[in-house]
Amino acid sequence: MNINVLGASGGLGGLTGSTCLQVNESILIDAGTGVTQLLLKQMQQVRHIFLSHSHSDHICCLPMLLGNLFNVADAGAPVTVYGSHDTLEAIREHVFNWVVWPDMRELPSKDKPLLRLQEINAGEQICIDDVCIESFRTYHTVPTFGFAIRKENQTTAFVADTGYAESVIENINALGPLDDIILECSFPNELEAIAQQSCHLTPQLCLQLLEGLQEQPRRVWINHLKPDVADAVHKQLREIQPPQGWQVLL
Template sequence: MNLTFLGASGGLGGSVTANNGSTCVQVADDILIDVGTGITALNLPQMQKIRHVFLTHSHSDHICCLPMLLGNLFNVANTEHPVTVYGSHDTLEAIREHVFNWVVWPDMRELPSKEKPLLRLQEIEAGEVFQFGDITLEPFKTYHTVPTLGFAVRRTGRQTVFVADSGYAQSVVANLNALGPIDDIILECSFPNELETVANQSCHLTPALCEKLLSELAVQPLNIWINHLKPDVEQQIIPQLPSAWKLL
């Protein structure tokens, strides 16, 4: 896999994996996807290397530690090259209005100064390609209660696809097929099959819905990884997952 999961849980208090923090994925020493509580797996010097943060969406389990990450960078950040947070228009609007608003957290786009801020926001769209050395990131749309992006990460001839939060939809199948052959796919599985109604209402997946989505892909991924189990139902979900799937 081209990614390192620092946090892979769909909540707090999970017990089945080592990645019990909420979603935080390390692409490289200086690149993250999402900043959930999983970032606490990094020590301070490791956090201070981060310069690029790609956000899948605005839900708190995916962005909650972004303010504190930035708060750790004042002594090391080069204000000529501020930390860049990438996200959709809706995601960036949400964090501007509800996070960096001087009420929940200071507006890091104005500190240390408006002329040389610590934080820069960059709006992105599905289909854009971002190149960092030998790493390529391409966002694509998933199907969730707020606009959400998954990311295809390509490096050394290997494609890893992080679907992020998503329910089942034919649009997701089409977007995944458009990426071409997938070596590793990371699907969320938030609820057990018995709670499919809740999963559909909240635009999440169950084991059965994961299987349905996968069955409609033109080419089957080589490896299937599962994350984002809700801690209170994880013991119901796990027996419903095919044995060949890998749990993050």
């Protein structure tokens, strides 16, 4: 896999923090509590952050991460946060609002802010040096992007939070051949009703999604297990192995 998974848990109390992927020293996907795996000097190298959606387990460390960058960020090149219109509107209104956190788009000044927000659309590809990141829509309770990361002649699809939907399968198929796919699996099969209501996956729904793909990825990685049901999810994943097998991110 061509990325470093800093956080893979679906909640507090897991073996890792919540969702955060390090694409390279300057690029992160999501900013959950997994950010705390980085040393201060590593945090200060981050210049690009792609947000899948606005839920707190994916953005909770974004304000504090940015707060570590005032002394190192180039005033002419602010830290860029990429996301959908809905995601960026949510963090503008509910996070960087001078109530929950200062508006980093105005600090240290409006002319030379630390933070820049860049809206992206589904299907858009952003290339930064030798990395290209393409967004695609998943199926969740708020508008959510997955990301295809193309780097070092490998493609990893991070599907982010999603429920089962034919549209998700279509969007993944449109990415072309995959070396790796990262799927969430939040709940065990017996909680499928809750999974569907909250737009998450179970082991059986993960397998159903994989079976709909035109080409199978070489490796399947599972993340976002809810800590209180993780043991049950592990057991069920072992019982219904796809041809590639599951590799659970902890």
